[in-house]
Amino acid sequence: MRIELLTVGEAFQDLIFMSLPHLPRLGEELRTAHFAATIGGGAVITAIAAARLGMRSAIVSALSDEAARALRSDRVAVVNVKRPREAHAITVALSTAADRSFVTFNGVNARLQARLPAAIARRRAAHVHFAFSPADCARWTAIVERLRARGTTTSWDFGWDPSLPARDGFWRPRLATP
Numbered sequence: 001m002r003i004e005l006l007t008v009g010e011a012f013q014d015l016i017f018m019s020l021p022h023l024p025r026l027g028e029e030l031r032t033a034h035f036a037a038t039i040g041g042g043a044v045i046t047a048i049a050a051a052r053l054g055m056r057s058a059i060v061s062a063l064s065d066e067a068a069r070a071l072r073s074d075r076v077a078v079v080n081v082k083r084p085r086e087a088h089a090i091t092v093a094l095s096t097a098a099d100r101s102f103v104t105f106n107g108v109n110a111r112l113q114a115r116l117p118a119a120i121a122r123r124r125a126a127h128v129h130f131a132f133s134p135a136d137c138a139r140w141t142a143i144v145e146r147l148r149a150r151g152t153t154t155s156w157d158f159g160w161d162p163s164l165p166a167r168d169g170f171w172r173p174r175l176a177t178p
Helices: 042-052 065-073 109-121 137-149
Strands: 003-009 012-020 034-040 057-061 076-080 090-096 100-105 125-131 153-157
Touching: 003 042, 003 109, 034 042, 034 065, 042 057, 042 065, 042 076, 042 125, 057 109, 065 076, 109 137, 125 137, 137 153
Parallel strands: 003 057, 003 125, 012 090, 057 076, 125 153
Antiparallel strands: 012 034, 090 100
16 A cells, blocks of 8 residues: 655654743743643654654654654554664743743754665655755755656745754755746
């Protein structure tokens, strides 16, 4: 059975502290009765949403065992490139009614991009959605072009990375059309 949507990218254990009266000042400890622990990241969220809409979806990422189990229970096929004893990524979110702040431990995500191409090459999908900021834009442009040449559509969620447009290969001159 062909996968309709393959998501590829970073995953995080999200620890979310909500309804804070304000963001903590240096040295201040805040307490809240509102907390959630979940898995997140664009690849995870997109794969789960697609599966819940009835699409055959899969994810390629570096996931904790708990995250992989949760995705499978949501009918998402999992290709986990995390190795034993590697620490998964964790994000802590502090949220007030008007603002939010994040702290992220990148863990295995720092090594993720090197592992993705081989895992992607072994999968066939109608559409591939990337959810990370590419370190080497030219390399990923070539991967996307190979996918498109075999009839696979693609999309990209770069996340928040203001340095991305300055990277070599991000801006590529358009080829003239006949």
